[in-house]
Amino acid sequence: MAEAPGPRLRPESARGPRVRLTCDGVPVEAHPGETVAMALWAADRRTLRRSTRLGAPRGVFCNMGICFECLVRIDGHATRACLAEVRDGMRVETIGPAPEAGA
Amino acid sequence: MTRTHAADVAVIGAGPAGLAAALAARQAGAVVTILDEGARPGGQIFRQLPAAFGTIGQPAADAPSHALGHALLHDVEASGVPVLARVTVFEARPGALAYERDGEVGVVRAKAIVLATGAYDRSVPFPGWTLPGVVTAGAAQVMVRGQMLRPGTRAVVAGTGPLLLPTLTALQAAGVRVVAALEAAPRTALLRGVGALLRSRAKRREAWHYARAFLRSGLRLRHGWTVFAAHGADRVAAVTIGRVDRTGRPRRDHEQRLEADLVCVGFGLEPSNELARRLRCTMLRGPDGSWVPQVDARMATSVAGVFAAGEVVGIGGVDTARAEGHLAGLAAAAHAGWTVAPERFAQAEAERVRERAVSRTLLAAFPVLPGLYELAAPDTLVCRCEDVRLREVREAAALFGPELRTLKMATRAGMGPCQGRICASILEGVLASRLGVDPHRHACPAAQVPVKPVAARCLLEALRELG
Ligand SMILES: Cc1cc2nc3c(=O)[nH]c(=O)nc-3n(C[C@H](O)[C@H](O)[C@H](O)COP(=O)(O)OP(=O)(O)OC[C@H]3O[C@@H](n4cnc5c(N)ncnc54)[C@H](O)[C@@H]3O)c2cc1C
Ligand code: FES
Numbered sequence A: 001m002a003e004a005p006g007p008r009l010r011p012e013s014a015r016g017p018r019v020r021l022t023c024d025g026v027p028v029e030a031h032p033g034e035t036v037a038m039a040l041w042a043a044d045r046r047t048l049r050r051s052t053r054l055g056a057p058r059g060v061f062c063n064m065g066i067c068f069e070c071l072v073r074i075d076g077h078a079t080r081a082c083l084a085e086v087r088d089g090m091r092v093e094t095i096g097p098a099p100e101a102g103a
Numbered sequence B: 001m002t003r004t005h006a007a008d009v010a011v012i013g014a015g016p017a018g019l020a021a022a023l024a025a026r027q028a029g030a031v032v033t034i035l036d037e038g039a040r041p042g043g044q045i046f047r048q049l050p051a052a053f054g055t056i057g058q059p060a061a062d063a064p065s066h067a068l069g070h071a072l073l074h075d076v077e078a079s080g081v082p083v084l085a086r087v088t089v090f091e092a093r094p095g096a097l098a099y100e101r102d103g104e105v106g107v108v109r110a111k112a113i114v115l116a117t118g119a120y121d122r123s124v125p126f127p128g129w130t131l132p133g134v135v136t137a138g139a140a141q142v143m144v145r146g147q148m149l150r151p152g153t154r155a156v157v158a159g160t161g162p163l164l165l166p167t168l169t170a171l172q173a174a175g176v177r178v179v180a181a182l183e184a185a186p187r188t189a190l191l192r193g194v195g196a197l198l199r200s201r202a203k204r205r206e207a208w209h210y211a212r213a214f215l216r217s218g219l220r221l222r223h224g225w226t227v228f229a230a231h232g233a234d235r236v237a238a239v240t241i242g243r244v245d246r247t248g249r250p251r252r253d254h255e256q257r258l259e260a261d262l263v264c265v266g267f268g269l270e271p272s273n274e275l276a277r278r279l280r281c282t283m284l285r286g287p288d289g290s291w292v293p294q295v296d297a298r299m300a301t302s303v304a305g306v307f308a309a310g311e312v313v314g315i316g317g318v319d320t321a322r323a324e325g326h327l328a329g330l331a332a333a334a335h336a337g338w339t340v341a342p343e344r345f346a347q348a349e350a351e352r353v354r355e356r357a358v359s360r361t362l363l364a365a366f367p368v369l370p371g372l373y374e375l376a377a378p379d380t381l382v383c384r385c386e387d388v389r390l391r392e393v394r395e396a397a398a399l400f401g402p403e404l405r406t407l408k409m410a411t412r413a414g415m416g417p418c419q420g421r422i423c424a425s426i427l428e429g430v431l432a433s434r435l436g437v438d439p440h441r442h443a444c445p446a447a448q449v450p451v452k453p454v455a456a457r458c459l460l461e462a463l464r465e466l467g
Helices: A036-042 B016-027 B064-079 B137-146 B164-173 B187-197 B201-217 B274-278 B318-335 B342-365 B370-374 B390-400 B404-411 B424-435 B456-466
Strands: A019-023 A026-030 A071-074 A077-080 A091-093 B003-012 B032-035 B088-093 B096-101 B104-115 B119-121 B134-136 B154-160 B177-183 B221-223 B225-231 B238-244 B250-259 B262-267 B269-271 B283-285 B291-293 B306-308 B381-383
Touching: A019 A036, A026 A036, B003 B016, B003 B318, B016 B032, B016 B064, B016 B104, B016 B318, B032 B104, B064 B201, B064 B318, B088 B274, B088 B456, B096 B456, B104 B318, B104 B456, B119 B137, B119 B262, B134 B137, B137 B154, B137 B164, B137 B262, B154 B164, B154 B225, B154 B238, B154 B250, B164 B177, B164 B201, B164 B262, B177 B225, B177 B238, B177 B250, B187 B221, B187 B342, B225 B250, B225 B262, B250 B370, B274 B291, B306 B318, B318 B342, B370 B424, B381 B390, B381 B424, B390 B404, B390 B424, B404 B424
Parallel strands: A019 A091, B003 B032, B003 B104, B104 B306, B134 B262, B154 B177, B154 B262, B177 B221
Antiparallel strands: A019 A026, A071 A077, A071 A091, B088 B096, B096 B104, B119 B269, B225 B238, B238 B250, B283 B291
8 A cells, every 4th residue: 555656545446436626726635535635645735724814824634623723715605624524516715814924 | 484393302412422422312213303503424433435426436345333333224225314424513492503504594392402522632732743744633533434435655654542543544545554553652551542442342352353453464553652753844754752751651762754744633532512612511621631421310400401422421432322322312313202112221321331331442442642732842732723822821721720711802812703612622622731720720621602614794783593
């Protein structure tokens, strides 16, 4: 298993059909059953939002709905990316201020 | 339109405690509904892969407890008890609760409520802990066991307690190179923990399973070490690790820098107690200092019709959760008017007492090391949601005194979407280690509605419906 390329373990073909979502307009491929957070993680995207006051990068922390660090807007609704599963055509947008100068 | 359901017993949480509670209540005759935020029942330990993944198999060999989980899940399915999945319960009153699902509100009216909301990793702040790529030990387990991902290439795992082992074995099975496995507690804690494990056959088997996987892995657990800092611009690229003394206080004499793209941290578990607090259950400090609802010999909280079981009444592991869930389910059914034979109660009570005793010993072996709260630097964030630095908390404490409520108002620490789930214990920890404030002077923080954030529209609708 350690030899398998890419972050998805075992053949990707076993995961069912591909779905496509976009994150801030960038297309991301995923598989049904994956959470939005993990589809983005597998696509090597770690930052899911910018923090309220400092605009610092934040991403998945607890991965189980506790911390709200993965809060994104999915088709317009603020949602925890670690609990939401991907759907074809889903629109994910990240939330938060631009980085503070010098922060 | 608000969706409303009626039941004798509503069970919040579909982990081993909730599943066992639902089954016991159903078998006693009660009409039961289970609610859980997750996509599938199972809770933290019996994590099921998404059905869409097909039969690709689990990456890590199943622990003995997982067979128990499959049996529970199967029995619940066969019992016909509905599991409302992907629902977040954000308000509860005796007799009723409200949940949100995809922006819609639902209300469940039930004669009895069982809180089986589980637990999550306790965090200790250190410089860089908010960088993407620094995740909880639980998060890493979900990545591997729940989503079949290899979460990184070079990982550092740090924390304390028996849950580091399943995290390490999951990462190894996924092909992640663990460059350091760091247990903050001294080796003697491990020996005391083993002593506790030997008293329970199920735990012995479980521990042996992980110990064997760990020994085969060739990894070495470094006792008395932890992560001092995570470094990187917008994601973790390296860490500094170092030694801590017996109280967890960092010793700066052995620091090492390692490259890593994944850092997994877990300093024990904390109970998900927000609904118990919201229901105004009498709360007590457990042996590890966390706030848990007080329960009687049959898992009844101080609020009539509200029961609690599993990790939410004290960290205890899967067997305790199942035993307590079973007992709480019987008690909830009895409260709803169903007859439960006294000998069934007696048996369930005895089993619960036995399991809790083992957990208590295990918990006592890995106390929260107070010195670890000295890892944070003045600029380190202690509240992630509101970006509050340690320095700001100290300044506010100097001005207004060390009361948690005052500090919250002054700094906004604990006012963000996690509502103190991550930072409440951190604030207590840093106040104690930095300012010598006795944690026991703090009262249990009240929980506001919604206990997990929902759209204002959903909140209003629920409050209207619940009256
Ligand atoms: C990542 C992780 C790994 C663990 N591994 C082990 C292990 O290997 N061995 C062991 O003995 N123990 C392990 N534990 C401890 C473990 O928590 C228990 O053994 C067991 O899962 C506890 O069962 P429970 O039913 O009390 O809680 P859980 O299994 O945690 O279930 C609680 C459920 O409640 C739901 N919930 C909580 N709040 C709400 C809400 N407001 N609305 C809706 N649903 C809600 C959650 O989604 C969750 O599914 C682990 C814990 C964690 C966090
Ligand atoms: S990562 Fe914590 S809520 Fe999603």
